[in-house]
Amino acid sequence: MEIDxxxxxxSIFILSIFIGYYVVWSVTPSLHTxxxxxxxxxxxxxxxxxxxxxxxxxxxxxxxxxxxxYLAIILAAxxxxxxxxxxQRMLAMYKKKKKDK
Amino acid sequence: xxxNILAIFYxxxxxxxxxxxxxxSSPETSRQGNLFGIMGMAIAIxxxxxxxxxFSTGFLYLIVFLLVGGSIGAFIAFKIPMTAMPELVAGFHxxxxxxxxxxxxxxxxNPEVFNLGTPGNIKIASLIEMSLGAAIGAITFTGSIIAFLxxxxxxxxxxxxxxxxxxxxxxxxxxxxxxxxxxxxxxxDTWFWTVIIxxxxxxxxxxxPIGGADMPVVISMLNSYSGxxxxxxxxxLENTALIITGALVGSSGAILSYIMCKGMNRxxxxxxxxxxxxxxxxxxDRSKExxxxxxxxxxxxxxxxxxxxxxxxxxxxxxxVAQAQHALREMVDALKKNGVKVxxxxxxxxxxxxxxxxxxxxxxxxxxxEVFELEEINNDFANCDVAYVIGANDVTxxxxxxxxxxxxxxxxxxxxxxxKSVLFVKRSLSPGYAGIDNDLFYRxxxxxxxxxxxxxxxxxxxxx
Numbered sequence: 067m068e069i070d071x072x073x074x075x076x077s078i079f080i081l082s083i084f085i086g087y088y089v090v091w092s093v094t095p096s097l098h099t100x101x102x103x104x105x106x107x108x109x110x111x112x113x114x115x116x117x118x119x120x121x122x123x124x125x126x127x128x129x130x131x132x133x134x135x136y137l138a139i140i141l142a143a144x145x146x147x148x149x150x151x152x153x154q155r156m157l158a159m160y161k162k163k164k165k166d167k
Numbered sequence: 168x169x170x171n172i173l174a175i176f177y178x179x180x181x182x183x184x185x186x187x188x189x190x191x192s193s194p195e196t197s198r199q200g201n202l203f204g205i206m207g208m209a210i211a212i213x214x215x216x217x218x219x220x221x222f223s224t225g226f227l228y229l230i231v232f233l234l235v236g237g238s239i240g241a242f243i244a245f246k247i248p249m250t251a252m253p254e255l256v257a258g259f260h261x262x263x264x265x266x267x268x269x270x271x272x273x274x275x276x277n278p279e280v281f282n283l284g285t286p287g288n289i290k291i292a293s294l295i296e297m298s299l300g301a302a303i304g305a306i307t308f309t310g311s312i313i314a315f316l317x318x319x320x321x322x323x324x325x326x327x328x329x330x331x332x333x334x335x336x337x338x339x340x341x342x343x344x345x346x347x348x349x350x351x352x353x354x355x356d357t358w359f360w361t362v363i364i365x366x367x368x369x370x371x372x373x374x375x376p377i378g379g380a381d382m383p384v385v386i387s388m389l390n391s392y393s394g395x396x397x398x399x400x401x402x403x404l405e406n407t408a409l410i411i412t413g414a415l416v417g418s419s420g421a422i423l424s425y426i427m428c429k430g431m432n433r434x435x436x437x438x439x440x441x442x443x444x445x446x447x448x449x450x451x452d453r454s455k456e457x458x459x460x461x462x463x464x465x466x467x468x469x470x471x472x473x474x475x476x477x478x479x480x481x482x483x484x485x486x487x488v489a490q491a492q493h494a495l496r497e498m499v500d501a502l503k504k505n506g507v508k509v510x511x512x513x514x515x516x517x518x519x520x521x522x523x524x525x526x527x528x529x530x531x532x533x534x535x536x537e538v539f540e541l542e543e544i545n546n547d548f549a550n551c552d553v554a555y556v557i558g559a560n561d562v563t564x565x566x567x568x569x570x571x572x573x574x575x576x577x578x579x580x581x582x583x584x585x586x587k588s589v590l591f592v593k594r595s596l597s598p599g600y601a602g603i604d605n606d607l608f609y610r611x612x613x614x615x616x617x618x619x620x621x622x623x624x625x626x627x628x629x630x631x
């Protein structure tokens with residue numbers, strides 16, 4: 067009997083939810099805003115789907131399916147760069163007492 | 168590149184994303200965590216481009232679009248003021264949502280590319296996954312737009328409710344399920360488009376009844392949705408990195424929503440069903456009798472704080488609105504020179520998103536080890552000489568502990584009233600968001616400072 071690959075993916079999904087649960091509870095409350103911006107940036111990994119979709123069949127920019135891929139690339143790219151950079155900017159501001167000024 | 172090696176790389180970037188979140192457990196490790204996140208993303212994008220093996224004109228467009236999007240993102244990231252963080256995050260969520268919708272559409276139009284079958288004959292499982300991804304993505308998109316408009320002040324923050332609203336939403340939700348079922352049976356693309364359109368509508372309807380101060384829950388919830396949408400697309404594309412990330416982001420947003428709801432002592436459904444704050448407004452108007460208030464000025468406040476041995480600052484959304492965090496920090500510096508011990512107390516739902524106040528204080532160079540969460544600091548109010556409440560209101564209202572009739576009864580509050588004296592910076596006596604009068608205003612140990620938060624703080628600095 068063979069196991070459907072879907073079941074493997076479902077296993078990864080469920081286990082990742084648990085990892086996420088424990089990892090996020092350990093995030094200090096003062097970093098909850100950077101947590102949101104960084105999760106926002108990493109969820110833009112959806113760009114891999116956009117790239118595959120855009121480059122399909124030679125990546126013709128006038129093909130409807132490809133256009134949606136290209137549009138998704140722009141949206142995800144805004145998020146990736148914006149998300150990581152703004153997180154970096156915020157995190158750079160969190161300083162301890164000694165490093166004051 | 169073989170599919171197996173590709174999958175390993177996606178796994179690696181998934182692990183790096185886990186480490187990115189893990190890094191946020193302390194400010195020290197957080198910057199490194201962010202680098203892990205960037206590495207994970209670079210790996211995922213890099214191997215995808217290489218495996219596509221298409222270095223024709225399409226590749227050129229890809230680079231151009233990446234750069235265009237990237238520059239827009241970078242520009243926003245550097246220009247955005249820290250006080251605008253909540254709307255920025257809401258805006259970014261909407262982009263993830265829309266990107267998920269676009270990828271789903273693309274996969275629907277051209278399923279061969281993703282090995283999902285042929286148009287009109289897509290595998291049922293894939294069809295369910297992509298419709299779910301598209302639906303959640305669409306809800307995230309329009310929902311986040313509404314949240315963005317409310318946070319930005321373009322749209323009023325007050326809840327918009329109408330008769331039968333919840334039944335309409337329920338009906339639309341059930342319709343969505345029915346449509347996805349039909350879509351799987353018939354493979355007719357009209358149903359697919361209808362699913363997306365109804366989801367867009369549902370996203371709007373779900374967020375309009377939720378009021379401004381409940382935005383911390385809404386943003387966290389939309390954060391969670393964007394994760395589930397990514398996971399849905401991840402299943403469609405059979406991509407591990409997306410599935411892992413989607414699950415991480417989904418649970419992260421869910422936990423944040425839970426923390427925010429707990430901070431207000433309300434159930435998740437109570438917040439989502441919305442309309443809070445609207446009904447209570449009438450009540451407070453009725454009970455508005457004239458009670459004596461002690462009114463002070465900047466000199467009084469400066470005198471009180473200068474002669475105190477410890478001061479606790481309680482910032483709230485009003486501080487963000489007035490952009491008073493820098494002035495506040497200067498005031499604290501002046502106090503410290505006088506030998507006063509100063510700490511900050513932050514309520515979980517202060518501001519418009521989780522951790523909003525912490526970021527603003529960090530921006531003003533307040534060291535994070537002087538900033539404390541509710542449970543850490545609440546016992547200290549009893550031993551503190553002055554509590555300086557700047558822009559916070561409902562989260563300090565003692566009514567939450569004493570009056571079972573009050574809508575905020577049971578909400579954990581900062582025990583500001585226990586300190587020897589309370590300085591309350593506020594523009595007027597108007598009730599806070601919840602529409603309830605704050606008992607604290609009329610206490611003997613409270614001195615009201617009626618002014619803009621920033622101006623008052625600056626005046627105090629002058630008097631110090």
